[in-house]
Amino acid sequence: MRILIAGILAGQGGIQSHIRWLAKALGEEGIEVLVLSLGTSKSLPIDESFLKQSWNNNVQLRFCAAYQTTTSNRNLGGLRRLQEIVEIIDEFDPDIYLAIGTGWNLFIPPLLSKAKPIRIFHEVMSGVPNGWQDSRWCVKLWFDEVIGQATPVSQAFSKEFGWKKEVSTLPAFPEPLEITANLPEVTAIKVTKGKVKAALFSRLAPHKQAFWLVQQWSKLKEYLSELHIHGSGSDEDLIRSYIAKAGIGKEVKCLGRYPEGQAYVDLLSSYDLTLLPTIGAEGAPLVLLESMACGVPFLAYGVGGIPDYGRNNPDVRVVAPDDIRFFEGLEQITSAFTKGEIDQRRLQRFYFEHYSYEALKISWLNYLKAIYQQKQHNVAMPLMH
Numbered sequence: 001m002r003i004l005i006a007g008i009l010a011g012q013g014g015i016q017s018h019i020r021w022l023a024k025a026l027g028e029e030g031i032e033v034l035v036l037s038l039g040t041s042k043s044l045p046i047d048e049s050f051l052k053q054s055w056n057n058n059v060q061l062r063f064c065a066a067y068q069t070t071t072s073n074r075n076l077g078g079l080r081r082l083q084e085i086v087e088i089i090d091e092f093d094p095d096i097y098l099a100i101g102t103g104w105n106l107f108i109p110p111l112l113s114k115a116k117p118i119r120i121f122h123e124v125m126s127g128v129p130n131g132w133q134d135s136r137w138c139v140k141l142w143f144d145e146v147i148g149q150a151t152p153v154s155q156a157f158s159k160e161f162g163w164k165k166e167v168s169t170l171p172a173f174p175e176p177l178e179i180t181a182n183l184p185e186v187t188a189i190k191v192t193k194g195k196v197k198a199a200l201f202s203r204l205a206p207h208k209q210a211f212w213l214v215q216q217w218s219k220l221k222e223y224l225s226e227l228h229i230h231g232s233g234s235d236e237d238l239i240r241s242y243i244a245k246a247g248i249g250k251e252v253k254c255l256g257r258y259p260e261g262q263a264y265v266d267l268l269s270s271y272d273l274t275l276l277p278t279i280g281a282e283g284a285p286l287v288l289l290e291s292m293a294c295g296v297p298f299l300a301y302g303v304g305g306i307p308d309y310g311r312n313n314p315d316v317r318v319v320a321p322d323d324i325r326f327f328e329g330l331e332q333i334t335s336a337f338t339k340g341e342i343d344q345r346r347l348q349r350f351y352f353e354h355y356s357y358e359a360l361k362i363s364w365l366n367y368l369k370a371i372y373q374q375k376q377h378n379v380a381m382p383l384m385h
Contacts, residue, residue: 001372002032004092004117006109007100009037009061014172014286015101015124020054021173025361026209026368027058034060034092038105060090064105085109086098089117095372099143100124102146107138118261120145124172125158126281136161145371150284150305170367171308174286176357177293180194181265186295186344191272191337197226198273201258201287204233207280211235219327223334226251228271269294273333276300279321284308292316292351295344299329315347 003026005021006101019035026033047126051061064085086109089097097110097117101124110119121139125150129136139146139161146167148154154167177183198220202208210229213220222226229252239254268274274291275298282304289309291298300306301321310318319329336342353359 001096001368002033002034002092003096003241003368004034004036004089004094005098005100006036006038006106006238008039008103009035012041013067013152014174014283017168017175017286018122018172019100019178020051022364023059023174024054025357025364027366028361030058030340031368032058032060034062034087034088034094036087037063038060038101039063042113043069048190060092064088072159081105082109082112085114089113089115093117095375096120098122102135104135107135111138111142114367118145118371119143119145120371122147122149122170122172122193123153123157123283124149125283127152127153127158128281137247139163147367148305150308152307153305167256167365168367171284171355171360171364173357173360174289174355177265177290179357181200183265183293183348184269184295186348188340188343188345190340191334193223193334193338194221194270195225196223196334196337197228197270198275199228199230199271200275201230201268201270201291202276202285204229204231204235204239204280206231206235207278208235209277209279211239211242213275213277214239214242214252214254217246217252220330224251225275226253227264227275228252229254230256230267232257232339233353264290265294268296271296272337274298276306277321277326278303280304280371288316289351289355292347292355295348297333297342297344297347299326299333301326313347314351315342315344315350 003020005023007015009016011213023033023035053243082105085105089109089111093115094117098120099106100122101220110265121143123146140163146157146163147170149155149172149280151169154169158167159165161260200210200213202210204210243249243252243254258267274296276285276288284305288298288300297298299317302318305323310316317329317333319325
C-alpha cells in the first residue's frame, strides 16, 4: 500500500504534528508513505533533524513551495506550482491520497493526476465552511471518503458541506508526550475547594476567552487558589494590563509562551486543573489531550469536537458554552476534587486507551487497510452482465 499525505508540514501547529506522527506510524508498519508539504513563500522552516530521527526509509518527503510571483505573472506561477504537484502525485502513484488541511493546491491536483488513488479528506478543523470560497467545497465534488477528527466535527461537515455519504471519525495525532517526554507517575489526590491551582494553555486569541477568564477572578477565587495563563497572542497585552490594574498579580499570572517537551510536561503536571472556555469554531484541541496524558483534569466548553473528550470520561467536565454553565461545571469539578471523586490515574489511563500514539496507530491502520482492501476487492470483481 502506498499513501501520499498532503498538507503543510512547516510550523508547530496541530496539523503539522498530526502529519508527522501519522507518517511515522504508517512507515513503522512497512507502508510506503510520501509526505507532500505544500508550503508557501512565507512558511516556517521544517525541522529536518526531527524527521530524520523519527522517520524510516519507508517515509519520503517532497516540498512544493510557492513560486515567487509578481502582478504580471501571478497566474503563471500558480499554474507552474499546480503542475509540479500533479507530477509528484503521478510519479509516486499512490493507492491513497490523504489530504489534511485547506487550500486549492490540496484538492485540485489529485483530480488532474493520471494516478487514480482513493481520495480521502481528513477534517481537522470544525467542519464549518468559511464562506463560498472555502476550498473544502471541492471535497464534495471529487473525494471518495471523509474523516472527521471527532464525532461532532464529522456531523458538522456532513451538514454544512452537503456530504451525503458516511463520514468516519478518527482523531488527529497529538505530539505523543509518552514518547517525547517522561510522563509523571500519576497518583489520585484530593484537592480542597478554593485550593485548586488552575491554568489555561492556549493561543491568546479573543475567541479562546483567556481575557474573559481573568476578568472573572472575583468569582473564580471561591474555587481556585491560583490562575495562570500560558500562551501568546493578540490578547496578551490586554490580559497583562488588566491583571496589573486590578491588583491581582499575586494569584493571577500571564506567563507568555509555554515550553515544549519535558519542560512542558513538568509545567502542565504542576497544575490540578486546566481550563479552556473557548467559543471558537474548534476542531478538537490537542492541549486537552496533553492535559489528560499528564493526568490533569480539565473543564472546557463543548464546542467543535471537544464533547468527544468528555464521553465516558468522569474525570473531566465539558459544558455548554455559557457563563452560567461554566461556573456550574467549575462547582461540580472542584466539589468532586474535595470529595476524592476525581481519579487522576483513571484519567491518564483513558488517554492511553483512546488517544495515545499506539492507540491511534492501530485505529488509523485498521481504517486505511480496510479502505485499501475494499478498493482491491472492487477492482478484482468481474463485470456483471
